[in-house]
Amino acid sequence: MVVGRERERRELACLVSGVRAGRSGALVLRGPAGIGKTALLDTVLRETGEGVRVLRAAGVEEESDLPFAALHQVLSPLLADLAALPEPQAAALRSALGHDRGDPDRFLVALGTSTLLATAAARTPVLLVVEDAHRLAPASARTLTFAARRLADVQGVGLLFAARDTTPSFPAPHIGEMRVGPLDAEAARALLAISAPTAAEGVRARLLSEARGNPLALVELPRALSAGQLDGSVPLPRLLELTERLRRVFRTDTADPGGCLLLAAASHDGDLCAVLGACEDQDAGTAALGTAAAEGILQLDRHQVRFRHPLVRSAVYQSAAVSERRAAHLSLARAAEPGSTGRVLHLAEATLGTDDTVAEAVAELARNAAPGAAAAAELLGRAAELAACPALRLRCLTEAAASSWAAADTVRAAALLEQAYALAETTADRARLDYVRALVWQGAEAAPGSGPAAASVPTAPDDADPWLRHRLTALAARSSWTDGRAGDPVRPLLATPVPPADDAPVPWCWLPGPRPHLPGLTTPDVPYLRRHLELLQRAGAVAALPGVLYELSAGELLTGAWSQARAHGERGLTECARTGRSGPAGAFHALLAWLAAVRGDLAAHRDHATAALAGGDARTSTRAVTQWARGLAALAESRSQDAFHHFQDVVTAGSPAAHGSVALLVYPDLIEVALRTGREDEARVWMARFESAVDAWGGRGGPHVAGLDRAGALLAGDGAQPAFEKALASAASAPFAQGRVRLLYGNWLRRQRRVIDAREQLRLAVDRLESLGATPWAEQARGELRAAGVRKQSVEPDGPARPACALTPQELQIATYAARGMRNSEIAAQLYLSQRTVSYHLHKVFPKLGITSRHQLHELLPFS
Numbered sequence: 001m002v003v004g005r006e007r008e009r010r011e012l013a014c015l016v017s018g019v020r021a022g023r024s025g026a027l028v029l030r031g032p033a034g035i036g037k038t039a040l041l042d043t044v045l046r047e048t049g050e051g052v053r054v055l056r057a058a059g060v061e062e063e064s065d066l067p068f069a070a071l072h073q074v075l076s077p078l079l080a081d082l083a084a085l086p087e088p089q090a091a092a093l094r095s096a097l098g099h100d101r102g103d104p105d106r107f108l109v110a111l112g113t114s115t116l117l118a119t120a121a122a123r124t125p126v127l128l129v130v131e132d133a134h135r136l137a138p139a140s141a142r143t144l145t146f147a148a149r150r151l152a153d154v155q156g157v158g159l160l161f162a163a164r165d166t167t168p169s170f171p172a173p174h175i176g177e178m179r180v181g182p183l184d185a186e187a188a189r190a191l192l193a194i195s196a197p198t199a200a201e202g203v204r205a206r207l208l209s210e211a212r213g214n215p216l217a218l219v220e221l222p223r224a225l226s227a228g229q230l231d232g233s234v235p236l237p238r239l240l241e242l243t244e245r246l247r248r249v250f251r252t253d254t255a256d257p258g259g260c261l262l263l264a265a266a267s268h269d270g271d272l273c274a275v276l277g278a279c280e281d282q283d284a285g286t287a288a289l290g291t292a293a294a295e296g297i298l299q300l301d302r303h304q305v306r307f308r309h310p311l312v313r314s315a316v317y318q319s320a321a322v323s324e325r326r327a328a329h330l331s332l333a334r335a336a337e338p339g340s341t342g343r344v345l346h347l348a349e350a351t352l353g354t355d356d357t358v359a360e361a362v363a364e365l366a367r368n369a370a371p372g373a374a375a376a377a378e379l380l381g382r383a384a385e386l387a388a389c390p391a392l393r394l395r396c397l398t399e400a401a402a403s404s405w406a407a408a409d410t411v412r413a414a415a416l417l418e419q420a421y422a423l424a425e426t427t428a429d430r431a432r433l434d435y436v437r438a439l440v441w442q443g444a445e446a447a448p449g450s451g452p453a454a455a456s457v458p459t460a461p462d463d464a465d466p467w468l469r470h471r472l473t474a475l476a477a478r479s480s481w482t483d484g485r486a487g488d489p490v491r492p493l494l495a496t497p498v499p500p501a502d503d504a505p506v507p508w509c510w511l512p513g514p515r516p517h518l519p520g521l522t523t524p525d526v527p528y529l530r531r532h533l534e535l536l537q538r539a540g541a542v543a544a545l546p547g548v549l550y551e552l553s554a555g556e557l558l559t560g561a562w563s564q565a566r567a568h569g570e571r572g573l574t575e576c577a578r579t580g581r582s583g584p585a586g587a588f589h590a591l592l593a594w595l596a597a598v599r600g601d602l603a604a605h606r607d608h609a610t611a612a613l614a615g616g617d618a619r620t621s622t623r624a625v626t627q628w629a630r631g632l633a634a635l636a637e638s639r640s641q642d643a644f645h646h647f648q649d650v651v652t653a654g655s656p657a658a659h660g661s662v663a664l665l666v667y668p669d670l671i672e673v674a675l676r677t678g679r680e681d682e683a684r685v686w687m688a689r690f691e692s693a694v695d696a697w698g699g700r701g702g703p704h705v706a707g708l709d710r711a712g713a714l715l716a717g718d719g720a721q722p723a724f725e726k727a728l729a730s731a732a733s734a735p736f737a738q739g740r741v742r743l744l745y746g747n748w749l750r751r752q753r754r755v756i757d758a759r760e761q762l763r764l765a766v767d768r769l770e771s772l773g774a775t776p777w778a779e780q781a782r783g784e785l786r787a788a789g790v791r792k793q794s795v796e797p798d799g800p801a802r803p804a805c806a807l808t809p810q811e812l813q814i815a816t817y818a819a820r821g822m823r824n825s826e827i828a829a830q831l832y833l834s835q836r837t838v839s840y841h842l843h844k845v846f847p848k849l850g851i852t853s854r855h856q857l858h859e860l861l862p863f864s
Helices: 006-020 037-046 069-084 087-096 106-123 138-149 185-195 201-211 215-224 227-231 244-250 257-266 272-277 282-294 310-318 322-335 341-350 356-369 373-386 390-406 410-421 427-443 466-483 491-495 525-539 545-559 562-579 582-599 602-612 620-636 640-651 660-676 680-696 704-714 721-730 735-751 755-772 775-787 809-819 824-831 835-849 855-860
Strands: 025-031 053-058 126-131 157-164 177-179 298-300 305-307
Touching (some): 006 126, 025 037, 037 126, 069 087, 069 106, 069 138, 106 138, 138 157, 185 201, 201 215, 201 227, 244 310, 257 272, 257 305, 257 322, 272 282, 282 298, 322 341, 341 373, 373 390, 390 427, 525 545, 545 562, 545 582, 562 582, 582 620, 620 640, 620 660, 660 680, 660 704, 680 704, 735 755, 735 775, 755 775, 809 824, 809 835, 809 855, 824 835
Parallel strands (some): 025 177, 126 157
């Protein structure tokens, strides 16, 4: 089956159709081994149909020293026409093909071949296909290319040659060529989906990387993997195992004195000095590498040795005996610096069986030098294989499972946990394993209650370390908050200091953020969350990114950094799509629906709200935030009755959207709308429930305090001034809440006929709300100003959010990092972009913000 290759197939079909119509032509297909030249020819020949006589031949390595062996393959079916040729040509062909004695004249042989093809084509068009033309004997190759260049006066003859672009080559001057290159990314993925339909996503990524678009490799590599390797439960080796067919295709017969090519294949980074340093005879090694480079097997520069294809490297390595491989790794280890990464890795490769000393060194390397979670998981898994001590093996397996989870490889994490449980003896060991299993279970998005009892969040034993106790509490709190259950597991977090991530045992710092989105979230948590996000990104902990991005986006919504909240919310959706997690995606849509509602973008609000509840299995927390957002959207459209019912859903027990902690944020809006719609008695009942709920959550700290004071001021009657002043003070760290308090305060002052005071509060409200982009509430404040006698309003936004609103989420992220003083290379590494992309976006940011240099970004974006 040929996937892709539309251009190549069209060109070949054009040549064949021309032959059928009486035209002649020749073409050489060139490309590396396994690139699909034969498959292309087979496809074209199947589609040729009747009316064309097809002759096939192939170069054979064992016959490359027989001058006319390939010509014999080609001409044997045409020998009946030999008598029709001029006698000198016929005699030369008879001698070349072994029918007569004598030394054939090579020019006459070539001319006779051309005439014989023309004679056969006079009856039926002829298409000659020669595969592996690079293996033809020179005499046969020159004869056939001679015929290909003499087609101008011949009708109905086509010649197709397929040859590798390696030494020895197939010279074909003055004949048209078509390069057959690697498949593009889309076609490669499509072919791999056919050849390995059950492969895990991480396994597919590795196979795609190793194959580099080579069709044969995409078909054959999965066949060399076990079922466990395909589904991701068993790790892939550093160098993938090759099938016998791949070994034949990618092998090299280059002489390797001193095993220098094997040393290059065994090297982890291809460092030329390290490879030559491990050679017993550096001069011989240098010569061998130079010869291999000349033959196109590898590429050399002053510092690096790189094989032309990863599978050539695998073929060189796997062609060596186990003893030779071990000797190569020991030589590379001896040549490396003591204690270096290279020495540890090569000692691990050279170790047969177990060795606790080497296992400890590999585990330490994973904790301190691994570039990310995926690399750490691989190293820790290898350390576990090397460990003879059960306690060391258990520790390595546990940390490898945590790292695999962080790298979003839940299948591998589950397999490692299964091995680890067999070694766990203490309650502390099992608690740590239970914790990682709970993370894996949540990452796999099993429905609550559908998994085994052990998959629920465990209780920390008395002998657990402080970090683990805090993480277990946090995970229980997150689970409780997500499902809208009772808040008992959450309360300890409100008073428990969060251990700094930098001091956490690796890899535990890759696990979820400091706390769920709770009423206890405060402004200082937002910088902490940003720092935690940076740590996770640097560690490649993609599984943990949605969790911390959600907490960060929610915190930025509550504390007024709305443009950044939008950027992080949309980044969260991207990460959910990347890891295939639909549940968290709904939560991000709910946050973005809330943001669109308060900004008055009602079309975007409806889209996000619909997406948040798509599928009918949205989590309770997602339903609650979505209903809150719908209520705010109704307020933005002055639909107070609809708003009341949406808010009521969140605070009413038994409702699908009922959620204890989100209700603490919704109560103030519900009480405000109840008063607007003439439900004062109900408002007082809700206020009493609000106060009881706050007390039940362990005190009056956090952002819900501003809501409590705001609701109290609305119910205070004529003596509400002190209550409003108190509400303003408690909303100091929540700009939206503060703007709404000033709006309500100004409205109350105007009704008290204190017009001058009302105007001051309303101007401040417009200023604050416009700076956020809370357009519906800013318009309400402007309306109140007009009612207070202000006819001409000139209110300028005073915050950085207004210019930032002109930026796309990615532009805002890049501009924010640039405002912190980060270089383009640092920004590119942080956001997994190229430096060119970062530079491109910054060039777009400057005119949008009306600036000309980077240092002005800090003035415009002080929140960064």
